[in-house]
Amino acid sequence: MKNEKDIHQHRKDEHLSLAIKYWREGRNQTSGLAFSDLRLIPNTLPELAIDDIDLTTELFGVRFDFPFYIEAVTGGTERTNKINQQFAQVAKNQNLAMAVGSQSIALKFPELASGFKKVREINPNGFLFANLGAGHSLENAKRAVDMISADALEIHVNTAQELPMDEGDRSFYWLENINEVATRLEVPVVVKEVGFGISQKTFRQLSETAISAINVGGNGGTNFAWIERRRGKNGFNIDEFGLSTVESLFEAKFADNKKPLIATGGISCAQDILKSLILGAKMTSSAGFILSVLMESGSEAVEQMLKNWKQDLEKFCVLTGSKSLTELQTVELLYSTNTLNFIQQRK
Numbered sequence: 001m002k003n004e005k006d007i008h009q010h011r012k013d014e015h016l017s018l019a020i021k022y023w024r025e026g027r028n029q030t031s032g033l034a035f036s037d038l039r040l041i042p043n044t045l046p047e048l049a050i051d052d053i054d055l056t057t058e059l060f061g062v063r064f065d066f067p068f069y070i071e072a073v074t075g076g077t078e079r080t081n082k083i084n085q086q087f088a089q090v091a092k093n094q095n096l097a098m099a100v101g102s103q104s105i106a107l108k109f110p111e112l113a114s115g116f117k118k119v120r121e122i123n124p125n126g127f128l129f130a131n132l133g134a135g136h137s138l139e140n141a142k143r144a145v146d147m148i149s150a151d152a153l154e155i156h157v158n159t160a161q162e163l164p165m166d167e168g169d170r171s172f173y174w175l176e177n178i179n180e181v182a183t184r185l186e187v188p189v190v191v192k193e194v195g196f197g198i199s200q201k202t203f204r205q206l207s208e209t210a211i212s213a214i215n216v217g218g219n220g221g222t223n224f225a226w227i228e229r230r231r232g233k234n235g236f237n238i239d240e241f242g243l244s245t246v247e248s249l250f251e252a253k254f255a256d257n258k259k260p261l262i263a264t265g266g267i268s269c270a271q272d273i274l275k276s277l278i279l280g281a282k283m284t285s286s287a288g289f290i291l292s293v294l295m296e297s298g299s300e301a302v303e304q305m306l307k308n309w310k311q312d313l314e315k316f317c318v319l320t321g322s323k324s325l326t327e328l329q330t331v332e333l334l335y336s337t338n339t340l341n342f343i344q345q346r347k
């Protein structure tokens, strides 16, 4: 008989294997608007040079050189710890922020905390997000932050992941707890969807809380409903469920959201980053794509890709005539018919 720790660790490794498998098979395009539904309008006389471009962004009063970080990819097993440690080295070398995966396994089994702590040891001065689910107490949030001397906390909200999971949660009273943690924790708190997007209603609910930012975590990339359905036996099918990253960013606008936005979900090139920034994100991140590159080609390839993304983003800024990320927010886009349809229904 497997004990509770083995079962928990097995689940983490299964998440990892299935996420990699689906990215490898290119099975990540789900329903909803994609980045390709937005086209850039040329700016043939930009009156700019590459050297003029400033890619810095600000979040929680902190300046980041580049509006992208490495998003949470589980942890707490030998295999997943190794991946997080490779990402920590990439983050350090490329001066990027990074989120660790959910630390709840290490709160339950403290002997597993060392795997998460290693990320901080590798990158002592980098910006690190701790990560926990929305049901955790303030006390647990403090323990997770302390475990890795985190600079901020991501609280993941994953109803659409838990419900297809045989062993998943079935009760989701989270809002009050999120506010309590965000009000009393000493570091900024981000509420983060994990791939099903955020609607206007939720943006309005979150606007009433003390959180510092919202990660829209839309679909278009890793799909945890598929992953859990494949793992489980209950067959709960929500294939068409959720809003894409692009749609979630529109929803934020329609809800007049004022919280800083992070765009995650299917980001896999500089153009996706660019379009997210144009739609109002201050930051972007990727989990599945960057993981698939790491597994396929190793950490040097990830670093080279990130260097290319920086150069590409500068080039896109020139193409759109934008000197800074603030100027990007005024760039005009050409919308596909599906986009117009979405706007008509949702605005």
Ligand SMILES: Cc1cc2nc3c(=O)[nH]c(=O)nc-3n(C[C@H](O)[C@H](O)[C@H](O)COP(=O)(O)O)c2cc1C
Pocket (backbone or CB within 6 Å): 015, 016, 019, 071, 072, 073, 074, 075, 100, 101, 102, 131, 154, 155, 156, 192, 193, 194, 195, 217, 220, 221, 222, 264, 265, 266, 267, 285, 286, 287, 288, 289, 291
């Ligand atoms: C293997 C794997 C494990 C993940 N584990 C976590 C986690 O522990 N905590 C969390 O908040 N998000 C987790 N995520 C979700 C990602 O951080 C991200 O929100 C989601 O995958 C959508 O982004 P993507 O399309 O770039 O993968 C995980 C993603 C992957 C691929």
